[in-house]
Amino acid sequence: MQLYNYFRSSASFRVRIALQVKGLAYDYVPVHLVKGEHQAPGYAGRMGDALVPALATDDGALLSQSLAIIEYLDETHPAPPLLPAQALARARVRALAQMVACEIHPLNNLRVLKYLVRDLKVDEDAKNAWYHHWTRKGLEAFERQLALLAQERAAQGLPPSVLCWGDAPTLADCCLVPQIFNARRFNVRLDGLPLTLGAFDACMALPAFQQAQPSACPDAEA
Amino acid sequence: MQLYNYFRSSASFRVRIALQVKGLAYDYVPVHLVKGEHQAPGYAGRMGDALVPALATDDGALLSQSLAIIEYLDETHPAPPLLPAQALARARVRALAQMVACEIHPLNNLRVLKYLVRDLKVDEDAKNAWYHHWTRKGLEAFERQLALLAQERAAQGLPPSVLCWGDAPTLADCCLVPQIFNARRFNVRLDGLPLTLGAFDACMALPAFQQAQPSACPDAEA
Numbered sequence: 001m002q003l004y005n006y007f008r009s010s011a012s013f014r015v016r017i018a019l020q021v022k023g024l025a026y027d028y029v030p031v032h033l034v035k036g037e038h039q040a041p042g043y044a045g046r047m048g049d050a051l052v053p054a055l056a057t058d059d060g061a062l063l064s065q066s067l068a069i070i071e072y073l074d075e076t077h078p079a080p081p082l083l084p085a086q087a088l089a090r091a092r093v094r095a096l097a098q099m100v101a102c103e104i105h106p107l108n109n110l111r112v113l114k115y116l117v118r119d120l121k122v123d124e125d126a127k128n129a130w131y132h133h134w135t136r137k138g139l140e141a142f143e144r145q146l147a148l149l150a151q152e153r154a155a156q157g158l159p160p161s162v163l164c165w166g167d168a169p170t171l172a173d174c175c176l177v178p179q180i181f182n183a184r185r186f187n188v189r190l191d192g193l194p195l196t197l198g199a200f201d202a203c204m205a206l207p208a209f210q211q212a213q214p215s216a217c218p219d220a221e222a
Numbered sequence: 223m224q225l226y227n228y229f230r231s232s233a234s235f236r237v238r239i240a241l242q243v244k245g246l247a248y249d250y251v252p253v254h255l256v257k258g259e260h261q262a263p264g265y266a267g268r269m270g271d272a273l274v275p276a277l278a279t280d281d282g283a284l285l286s287q288s289l290a291i292i293e294y295l296d297e298t299h300p301a302p303p304l305l306p307a308q309a310l311a312r313a314r315v316r317a318l319a320q321m322v323a324c325e326i327h328p329l330n331n332l333r334v335l336k337y338l339v340r341d342l343k344v345d346e347d348a349k350n351a352w353y354h355h356w357t358r359k360g361l362e363a364f365e366r367q368l369a370l371l372a373q374e375r376a377a378q379g380l381p382p383s384v385l386c387w388g389d390a391p392t393l394a395d396c397c398l399v400p401q402i403f404n405a406r407r408f409n410v411r412l413d414g415l416p417l418t419l420g421a422f423d424a425c426m427a428l429p430a431f432q433q434a435q436p437s438a439c440p441d442a443e444a
Contacts, residue, residue: 048367049321061310061374064367065324068316075309087297088283094290099271101320102287106328115355120344133337145270145286152283 001026002056004043006033007217010105011066012053013178016212018070021169022077026055030219033110067101070171082171092149093165096172099145100179104138108182128186135179135188139196142176146195164199173203181214223248224278226265228255229439232327233288234275235400238434240292243391244299248277252441255332289323292393304393314371315387318394321367322401326360330404350408357401357410361418364398368417386421395425403436 003019003026005012019026031037031052044050047064055063055072063069074082083090106112108131116122116130150160164172180200183190190197203209214220225241225248227234241248253259253274266272269286277285277294285291296304305312328334330353338344338352372382386394402422405412412419425431436442 046370048365048370049325049363051325057310059310063313063317065317065320067324068313068320071316072309072313075312087294088279088281088285090297091285091290091294094293095285095287098287098290098323102289102324102328103271103273106324107334112329115352116342119355120338120342120348120352122342126342130337130342133341141271143270148268148270 001058002029003027004029004031004052004054004056005217005219006031006038006052007214007220009033009052010109010178010182011051011101013181013212013214014066014101014174015053015055015069015073016217017169017174017177017209018073018082018171020208020212021080021082021174022073024073024077028218030217032219067097067171067175070174074171080168082169082174084165084170089165092152093170093172096142096145096164097170097175099138099142100175103141104135104179105175105182107134108186131186132188135183135186139179139183139188139190139193143193143196146199150195161199162202169203169206169208173199173209176200177203177209223280224251225249226251226253226274226276226278227439227441228253228260228274229436229442231255231274232331232400232404233273233323235403235434235436236288236323236396237275237277237291237295238439239391239396239399239431240295240304240393242430242434243302243304243396244295246295246299250440252439254441289319289393289397292396296393302390304391304396306387306392311387314374315392315394318364318367318386319392319397321360321364322397325363326357326401327397327404329356330408353408354410357405357408361401361405361410361412361415365415365418368421372417383421384424391425391428391430395421395431398422399425399431 003015005028031043033052038044038050038052046062047054049064053066055069063072070082083093113127116127153161163169164176177200225237227250253265255274260266260272260274268284269276271286275288277291285294292304305315335349338349375383385391386398399422
């Protein structure tokens, strides 16, 4: 497998975590987003949306969209699983992942920030306020959801979660961890989020998450 | 089951389609987003993100995030399936769904448009340009992806798709159709998207999609 990747891309980071958790070997192919390498015809012509990450399978298919890639990896390499076995628990984990992937990250990626500055003539302070607003609001919702899930688990007689859901990495952790990295890089206030940061810290104590982090990537920059 | 819903919400519409395709009965509970009913404590206190849709299961769990809800319905009520059987095809369908749910819709929902106007003091024309930009760009990517998938299917000896993938509704159709309704409401240019609009028209010829559309909802307004 080949992973088309940019060290600082949150969506790329999600897939790197999944690959590391599953212990799958892959070739890392850097695609420099800031230099626009994702728009080169040799890359952009191979998929509809020309984003990173993309995963080239050993059969020659090129997969896009990080959550779809991770579910594909989970279906083709089931152990260790990144989703729980039971339908309700799977829905809980997927919803947490989507709270990041559909509510926070789309508003804060590079092309959106560029549009704010270039097309809407938004100044640096307003751009940062936008970033902080959606990230903070999204993480507060994530924290409330973790609190509700803690009650639900207790009512079901399940032990408290160590990571986002239970004590083994899931799709939700694959999404949360890169978002926290990103929030810290932009100095978003992270106080008052004990469950969320507890899950983050527990993830980052695991080798798979350390090995997947941006600073460990071949194309990492200072 | 109870579906907390707003007739004009794209994400709500996705779940209504899934329920209709599967022939599942549900109680429709209107939550008026423009009146802020989703922020009332009785609703907002029950889930982290206080958005619509939310699905209350017969076991009393309240599920959020439309794609997670649809996958839950697909796992608990497998026939007819909303995802293909094979892993690669599933990845293709999920990626199409996410091209709408992660790349287009998050930039254009009500709370984002409100922020543009209220906080960034963007005028009506610039707000509309923002909406058109992300929708058009996202649908063009969707069209390119459908063209690539048509080639992939041909190489595999599969018949051309009638809907987004194959000839039966999938998660991708659940996402595409509401996005096209939304695009039309905001007068987004839809020329040059033959595969995308072909899939849309084929969906809308099916009773399940007609029954799920906004104008058929109990809370529909003119």
